[in-house]
Amino acid sequence: MEWRVPLSDVNFDGAEARAAKAVIDSGWLSNGPCVAEFERVWAEAHESPRAVGVSNATAALHLACIAAGFGPGDEVLCPALTFVATANAIRYVGAKPVLVDIASPAHPLAGVEQYEAAYTPRVKGVMLVHYAGYAADAEAVREWCEAKGLVLIEDAAHAPLLKLEAGLFAGAFGLAGCFSFFPNKNMTTGEGGMLICRDPEVAELARSLRSHGMTTQTRQRHEAKAMSYDVEGLGFNYRMDEIRAAIGLEQLKKLPDANRRRAELAERYRELLRDCAEVELPFLKDRPLSVNHVFPVLLRNADGERRDETRNRMHQRGVQTSVHYPPIHWFSAYREIAAGVRLPQTEDYVDREITLPLYPDMTAEQQILVVETLREALV
Numbered sequence: 001m002e003w004r005v006p007l008s009d010v011n012f013d014g015a016e017a018r019a020a021k022a023v024i025d026s027g028w029l030s031n032g033p034c035v036a037e038f039e040r041v042w043a044e045a046h047e048s049p050r051a052v053g054v055s056n057a058t059a060a061l062h063l064a065c066i067a068a069g070f071g072p073g074d075e076v077l078c079p080a081l082t083f084v085a086t087a088n089a090i091r092y093v094g095a096k097p098v099l100v101d102i103a104s105p106a107h108p109l110a111g112v113e114q115y116e117a118a119y120t121p122r123v124k125g126v127m128l129v130h131y132a133g134y135a136a137d138a139e140a141v142r143e144w145c146e147a148k149g150l151v152l153i154e155d156a157a158h159a160p161l162l163k164l165e166a167g168l169f170a171g172a173f174g175l176a177g178c179f180s181f182f183p184n185k186n187m188t189t190g191e192g193g194m195l196i197c198r199d200p201e202v203a204e205l206a207r208s209l210r211s212h213g214m215t216t217q218t219r220q221r222h223e224a225k226a227m228s229y230d231v232e233g234l235g236f237n238y239r240m241d242e243i244r245a246a247i248g249l250e251q252l253k254k255l256p257d258a259n260r261r262r263a264e265l266a267e268r269y270r271e272l273l274r275d276c277a278e279v280e281l282p283f284l285k286d287r288p289l290s291v292n293h294v295f296p297v298l299l300r301n302a303d304g305e306r307r308d309e310t311r312n313r314m315h316q317r318g319v320q321t322s323v324h325y326p327p328i329h330w331f332s333a334y335r336e337i338a339a340g341v342r343l344p345q346t347e348d349y350v351d352r353e354i355t356l357p358l359y360p361d362m363t364a365e366q367q368i369l370v371v372e373t374l375r376e377a378l379v
């Protein structure tokens with residue numbers, strides 16, 4: 001389908017293609033100088049001492065769960081309102097995700113109150129998610145984790161360059177922060193991810209495990225700095241390649257402007273929808289800082305069926321929408337883990353939520369078309 005307004009779009013120009021071609025021409029295609037440079041500038045941009053480039057954010061979350069020491073018998077608190085990868089990473093290491101509710105549809109983030117409500121003595125850690133690019137209260141959750149002796153991991157897939165009031169960037173509050181460069185994210189490398197951390201041992205472990213647990217890398221052997229290698233742990237191939245890192249470097253240059261443009265568009269949506277009685281805007285009161293990854297709206301007095309009818313009408317008129325997210329406890333693959341789990345705030349939110357298109361190159365006309373289409377679809 002040719003959308004008149006797609007849900008998201010990349011902001012590539014010639015720079016990404018030129019950077020990718022330069023890598024191809026160089027003949028060195030994986031885990032080399034571009035990855036090292038991308039890690040350096042990513043760490044610097046997020047005021048973190050260390051960054052490790054990986055193949056995607058799911059890999060970063062998995063490595064973070066290994067570094068946290070989560071394992072069988074452990075529980076890890078995780079919002080149900082997130083992409084399934086957040087909870088899957090907990091399961092990869094044999095631990096159990098305990099799904100927590102959001103505060104309310106008006107404030108669809110999990111905070112200390114929600115984590116506390118789900119706490120048991122088996123809980124070893126917390127996954128904090130900056131849903132939709134809005135800052136969760138990482139400072140308060142960090143303090144709570146410290147008091148309880150829990151490991152904090154941040155899923156910052158939606159939140160690159162999000163500086164919180166506490167003065168730290170999203171991703172910098174706990175043991176590790178994980179970012180995604182999937183094409184629908186605020187910046188993209190196609191597939192790609194990044195882990196930031198303070199502890200050098202966490203970075204070293206992530207670097208080793210992203211490349212099969214090997215003690216030396218192909219590049220070192222190519223440069224005759226090493227003859228062979230040992231394998232010190234059960235690693236993976238979670239490497240980032242040079243082409244993606246080169247694209248990432250170009251995208252990161254554009255990210256501050258792209259995030260600014262997202263903020264302008266989000267503000268304009270709020271103005272355009274202010275008098276629309278059928279639509280409720282989350283994050284309106286006590287608005288958390290945001291990099292506006294997506295723009296969620298809620299239909300008043302709707303259920304999932306009415307919401308889907310509205311979305312269908314919008315799609316028929318060429319405006320793509322989404323739902324962020326079908327909650328994790330509703331998935332078949334979580335039937336056993338989440339047996340009996342009821343999360344009333346999350347369920348109410350998800351049943352009424354529609355994600356409207358948002359991307360930096362969206363025009364004023366496209367945005368007006370989205371709002372008009374939504375208003376018509378509601379009638």
Ligand SMILES: Cc1ncc(COP(=O)(O)O)c(C=O)c1O
Pocket residue numbers: 055056057058059082083085086129155157158179180181182192193
């Ligand atoms: C909140 C969240 N966490 C994790 C991921 C996984 O990212 P990736 O696709 O880079 O593995 C995503 C991606 O969609 C996400 O939205």
